[in-house]
Amino acid sequence: MKLKTSMKGHVYEFGSLKEVFGKSNEERSGDDLAGVSASDLKERIAAKSVLADLLLTEIRNHPLLPAEEDEVSRLIEESIDETVYASISQWSVAELREYILRTETTGDELLRISKGLTSEMIAAVAKIMSNLDLIQAASRIEVRTRCNTEIGHRGTLSSRAQPNHPTDSLEGMKASLYEALSYGIGDAVIGINPVTDHPQTTKALLEAAKEVMETWRIPTQNCVLAHVTTQMEAIKQGARADLIFQSLAGTEKGNRAFGIHKALLDEADALIHSMGSAAGPNRWYFETGQGSELSSEAHHGIDQVTLEARCYGLARIYKPFLVNTVVGFIGPEYLYNSKQVMRAGLEDHFMGKMHGLPMGVDVCYTNHMNADQNDMDSLAVMLASAHVNFLIGVPMADDCMLNYQSLSYHDIATLRELFGRAPAPEFRDWLQDMGLWLNGTLSQLAGDPRLFWRGGGKRG
Incomplete structure (x- = not known):
């Protein structure tokens, strides 16, 4: 799992997937208070770049909070549809974003693939989406x-x-x-x-x-x-x-x-x-x-x-x-x-x-x-x-x-x-x-x- 990238001759290397997740967020005071946010915009962009290239299987195989230690982690892990997951596990987070935003991707299809996604995967793709991306994608999904x-x-x-x-x-x-x-x-x-x-x-x-x-x-x-x-x-x-x-x-x-x-x-x-x-x-x-x-x-x-x-x-x-x-x-x-x-x-x-x-x-x-x-x-x-x-x-x-x-x-x-x-x-x-x-x-x-x-x- 690659957790580093180079931007304009400067190498950004992150110590863990948890660090990448925290530093790829858009700015918010809560992350600053918790000490998990990026130090500046350049580091935030670097973290987003690293996150975008990660595979969904890498996110699942390196849990931020292991199921052995947390009830919510266990419940999320047990809820995954393994057949759907197997079909998308080799996608990168960037590829998941592109699929979500394709014109031909319907709301029903988004609900189908969601059954194979952990909550961390859904959070990851949200981190590399713009506000307009978030609006467009959510607008397709009808939940009755x-x-x-x-x-x-x-x-x-x-x-x-x-x-x-x-x-x-x-x-x-x-x-x-x-x-x-x-x-x-x-x-x-x-x-x-x-x-x-x-x-x-x-x-x-x-x-x-x-x-x-x-x-x-x-x-x-x-x-x-x-x-x-x-x-x-x-x-x-x-x-x-x-x-x-x-x-x-x-x-x-x-x-x-x-x-x-x-x-x-x-x-x-x-x-x-x-x-x-x-x-x-x-x-x-x-x-x-x-x-x-x-x-x-x-x-x-x-x-x-x-x-x-x-x-x-x-x-x-x-x-x-x-x-x-x-x-x-x-x-x-x-x-x-x-x-x-x-x-x-x-x-x-x-x-x-x-x-x-x-x-x-x-x-x-x-x-x-x-x-x-x-x-x-x-x-x-x-x-x-x-x-x-x-x-x-x-x-x-x-x-x-x-x-x-x-x-x-x-x-x-x-x-x-x-x-x-x-x-x-x-x-x-x-x-x-x-x-x-x-x-x-x-x-x-x-x-x-x-x-x-x-x-x-x-x-x-």
């Missing part, structure tokens, strides 16, 4: 999933309604939810972040969301984003949950910091399929985000792009309904400014899609980051171009409970109008019945939540 309803159809842009409340007030949550629904937001999920990680709170929020869904016959799914063990206890107590949620890390140690491991995920998977209230087969909602492993000192010297890809390798085992990266939530220690957030959002979306996942993005930032709402608008437009499965909406783009900035309900409505996208088919039909959707866009009734407490509109 079904919980109560089906999302991911070509020509749609789905959305999570995030009606959080700083005191877990059920009436406050409903008020925010009604506003979301009035803008056509919530076809992917009504997903509530609770303040209190307690089974009774989780159950109350799940039931309140179900009550709204049943009263207005809304074709969607509910979820409360408490810790998975809290949700499990709420379900055992009779809570009606369509989806079960958990944040993931890309290493076993990182997941232990989240309070999870494979045996627990397996137990939760069995529970949501036996006691969950959904009709369809896809009943998981996972969230990820670059930098979480570094924050828990669980990165093993591996760069954050590769660790993020490993999250998706773990997620795909459970055939989730939704996956999203919370791209700018952790803060400037990991993604310093808008340029780094935009790049990470496009990387994460591409890598998730290349794992065959129904990928969404929380287009977000924190107030101590060198970014603003215009930057988020730009990233949202790029992701819509890349055919992202869903985006997250909060009232006025400002989450009053989590204290960060995301997209607003009307931002997502604007993106749909700009790109000619509709909500998921069943939800779009419901909006039409309610008088909120007319001739392929929102009607004049849209944006007024009083529709729901005046008793106006139609109910299915």
